[in-house]
Amino acid sequence: MNSAFLLFFPFLFLTSSYVPRSQLTGWLDTVAAWNPVTYLLAGLRSLTMRGWEWSDLGRALVAIAVVAALSMSLCFAALRGRLKQV
Secondary structure, eight states: OHHHHHHHHHHHHTSSSSSOGGGOOHHHHHHHHHOHHHHHHHHHHHHHHTSOOHHHHHHHHHHHHHHHHHHHHHHHHHHHHHHHHO
């Protein structure tokens, strides 16, 4: 859990959390477009401001699924490596 915080915290500053995505330019807009936290925040924002906006919620769920699949595959790869050492 502590290592997940170390990964999540820097990515929070490379999203549209403080500035709307339309105001981001250059490399920061590119990084925010690839950052899954951006889509998670957009889904949460849509719930609080506009209601059930299915396109934003769908992108948020896809971003959650991608991060979950990536982190679980890395976790299982580390577990396999650990089991081979034993």
